Amino acid sequence: MLTIENLTKQYGKFLALDHLNLHIDKGEIYGFVGPNGAGKTTTMRIVCGLLKATSGSVTVDGIDAIKQPDDIKRKVGYVPDFFGVYDNLKVMEYMEFYGSMYGMERQEIDDISEGLLELVNLSDKKDAFVDTLSRGMKQRLCVARALIHNPDLLVLDEPNSGLDPRARFEMKEVLKNLRSMGKTILISSHILPELSELCTSVGIMEHGRLVTSGKVDDIIDASQGNQPIHMKVVYAETEEPLNQYVATILKEQPFVEKVSFTDDEVLIHFRGDDLEAARLLNKLFDHHIMVSHYYREKENLESLFLEITGGEENA
Amino acid sequence: MRKRLHMNPIWKKELVVGSRSMKMSWAIMGINAFLTIIVLIVLSITNMSAATSGYRYATLIWLFPILGCIECGLISLIVPVITSGSISGERERQTLDVMLTTPVTTFSIAVGKLGSAMSVVMMYMIASIPVMAIAFVLGGMSWWALLGLFGMLLYLGIYVGSVGVFCSSVVKKSVVSTILTIAIGIGIIIVTTVILYVVIATQSAMCDAKGVAYAGPGAAAFIMMLNPYSPIVDFMMRVMMGTGIDRLMEEMGTKSSIILAISRWWIPCSIVINMIISFIFLKLAARNISVTRNRK
Numbered sequence A: 001m002l003t004i005e006n007l008t009k010q011y012g013k014f015l016a017l018d019h020l021n022l023h024i025d026k027g028e029i030y031g032f033v034g035p036n037g038a039g040k041t042t043t044m045r046i047v048c049g050l051l052k053a054t055s056g057s058v059t060v061d062g063i064d065a066i067k068q069p070d071d072i073k074r075k076v077g078y079v080p081d082f083f084g085v086y087d088n089l090k091v092m093e094y095m096e097f098y099g100s101m102y103g104m105e106r107q108e109i110d111d112i113s114e115g116l117l118e119l120v121n122l123s124d125k126k127d128a129f130v131d132t133l134s135r136g137m138k139q140r141l142c143v144a145r146a147l148i149h150n151p152d153l154l155v156l157d158e159p160n161s162g163l164d165p166r167a168r169f170e171m172k173e174v175l176k177n178l179r180s181m182g183k184t185i186l187i188s189s190h191i192l193p194e195l196s197e198l199c200t201s202v203g204i205m206e207h208g209r210l211v212t213s214g215k216v217d218d219i220i221d222a223s224q225g226n227q228p229i230h231m232k233v234v235y236a237e238t239e240e241p242l243n244q245y246v247a248t249i250l251k252e253q254p255f256v257e258k259v260s261f262t263d264d265e266v267l268i269h270f271r272g273d274d275l276e277a278a279r280l281l282n283k284l285f286d287h288h289i290m291v292s293h294y295y296r297e298k299e300n301l302e303s304l305f306l307e308i309t310g311g312e313e314n315a
Numbered sequence B: 001m002r003k004r005l006h007m008n009p010i011w012k013k014e015l016v017v018g019s020r021s022m023k024m025s026w027a028i029m030g031i032n033a034f035l036t037i038i039v040l041i042v043l044s045i046t047n048m049s050a051a052t053s054g055y056r057y058a059t060l061i062w063l064f065p066i067l068g069c070i071e072c073g074l075i076s077l078i079v080p081v082i083t084s085g086s087i088s089g090e091r092e093r094q095t096l097d098v099m100l101t102t103p104v105t106t107f108s109i110a111v112g113k114l115g116s117a118m119s120v121v122m123m124y125m126i127a128s129i130p131v132m133a134i135a136f137v138l139g140g141m142s143w144w145a146l147l148g149l150f151g152m153l154l155y156l157g158i159y160v161g162s163v164g165v166f167c168s169s170v171v172k173k174s175v176v177s178t179i180l181t182i183a184i185g186i187g188i189i190i191v192t193t194v195i196l197y198v199v200i201a202t203q204s205a206m207c208d209a210k211g212v213a214y215a216g217p218g219a220a221a222f223i224m225m226l227n228p229y230s231p232i233v234d235f236m237m238r239v240m241m242g243t244g245i246d247r248l249m250e251e252m253g254t255k256s257s258i259i260l261a262i263s264r265w266w267i268p269c270s271i272v273i274n275m276i277i278s279f280i281f282l283k284l285a286a287r288n289i290s291v292t293r294n295r296k
Helices: A040-047 A090-103 A106-119 A135-147 A165-180 A192-198 A216-222 A242-251 A274-286 A301-308 B009-022 B022-054 B057-084 B090-093 B096-102 B108-125 B129-139 B143-170 B173-208 B220-226 B231-243 B245-251 B256-265 B267-292
Strands: A002-011 A015-026 A031-035 A055-060 A076-079 A152-158 A184-188 A200-205 A211-214 A231-236 A256-261 A268-272 A289-296
Touching: A002 A040, A015 A040, A015 A055, A015 A200, A015 A211, A031 A192, A040 A055, A040 A152, A040 A184, A055 A192, A090 A106, A090 A135, A090 B009, A106 A135, A106 A165, A135 A152, A135 A165, A135 A256, A165 A184, A200 A216, A211 A216, A216 A289, A242 A256, A242 A268, A242 A274, A242 A289, A268 A274, A274 A289, B009 B090, B009 B108, B009 B173, B022 B057, B022 B108, B022 B129, B057 B108, B057 B129, B057 B173, B057 B231, B090 B096, B090 B143, B090 B173, B108 B129, B108 B143, B108 B267, B129 B143, B129 B220, B143 B173, B143 B231, B143 B267, B173 B220, B220 B245, B220 B256, B220 B267, B231 B267, B245 B256, B256 B267
Parallel strands: A031 A184, A031 A200, A076 A152, A152 A184
Antiparallel strands: A002 A015, A002 A055, A200 A211, A231 A268, A231 A289, A256 A268
16 A cells, blocks of 8 residues: 655654665554654655655656645545644534535535544544534544545654543544554554554664564564563672672673662563573572562563663653 | 526525525615615716706716716725625634535635625615616616626626635734725735836937837836726726727827727637636635635
């Protein structure tokens, strides 16, 4: 459905996208993850024909978004991260306005809008003024608007940005409905647990490059073994300060990369598998270090994201 | 198969949104109140002079150019205000991007914005008919003159509106856009007048040096066709005095039959030229909207 090849975008000396390659199959929900300035929005704007690429190609269902930006507009529906409001315009008129932009007839727009407003749970608001809707409702209306021409690809740029938990939940339900309808969606978000729940595939971007991309489970599986170990030491037979002694012992062990201390915990950056982690615990016992708790973090998209991006961004 | 005509969606939307705003009602009331005050002042002056020299209905005919000029002035001020936020407002609201993801062309966006401004102008014109009609009832003007004036106001609105849409596409702030539109309008008036003045002064000085009689600016006078107000001046002259700019040129000494023939068609010639300029402004506005694509 969407194929991006060697996509590059340069703003003066700043390289926003660096030979980006990406492929999204039909019916897939692809989550774009990355810190601010990673190039997610730039990629999305190029896909929607809002921005010209410096080089590379973007094709949506065989249509070149760069060479045929006007043709791509009927293939793509775009939801920006900010919902711009027209004063004095009702929900149904808002839908009619955008439907007429696609050359649709009034009756056709009305019929489709009814269904779309139902999909986004706004049927009871069709006579309400857009500027009176809550932010969550506006964002859902924006999704309905983006679907008015039945696009093949829906591009959502941080649709949950600035929404409260309830509105986020409602948006998630809308997206789940779209997934069940078989829509192809490219979505960026900072709320990673939701992305991992919704998306079939994800891509982590940094500095204009796709650091990793693939099925959510595959990515997490591939990165297993990198999670840190949390440990609490209650006693050690030593005259040295406790932390210093523990750090010295740990650093002598294989697979231990870094040891750091919080108020009551030791955080061990460990590269070994679970068997090696168990061996490490035994070693600590051998050195008469008494541990009250010892557990390894479970890998998820959030921890993976932080690991890959070096914890630059609050995910 | 018949293809159905679709109204420009942006124009349609702006009409819906604009008609719900109280701003338009207040503006119509303000304009009519202003025009009414002018009529009352003229009527009072006529009544006062009637005590000494008798009532002269003929003087009331001057209500026509007075009200016409005031309407031109109001349109020159109101249209920039309406159009100033047309594109910059979309940018400020962050709705332009979504608009640009639809198949509607940037030129259609610019035309839609101009069209909605023209609808407002027409609304003002229609609302002012009762006041304007006083000049026709009391002054004895023909309805064709009133229709002609409305045509002129519409033309002026298109010209000023296209400049406004262009300025709105160039600058980010609506206030700056309004000022820029008015400045461009005043600039064109000043520049064309100054150029003509310099030409006349130079030609006159050369004639004096040669010791021959000055025979008018000739074709150089056509620079004034670029002045959007010149066809309105010609129209007013024809309605009030029965002669236009051609007579003025003849009196200044122009003898060339071609130049005089063209100047007799001053109104259509100037309007065509200024409508071409308006079209260029709209095309430039459309190009500026497209440039958004290259911004981050």
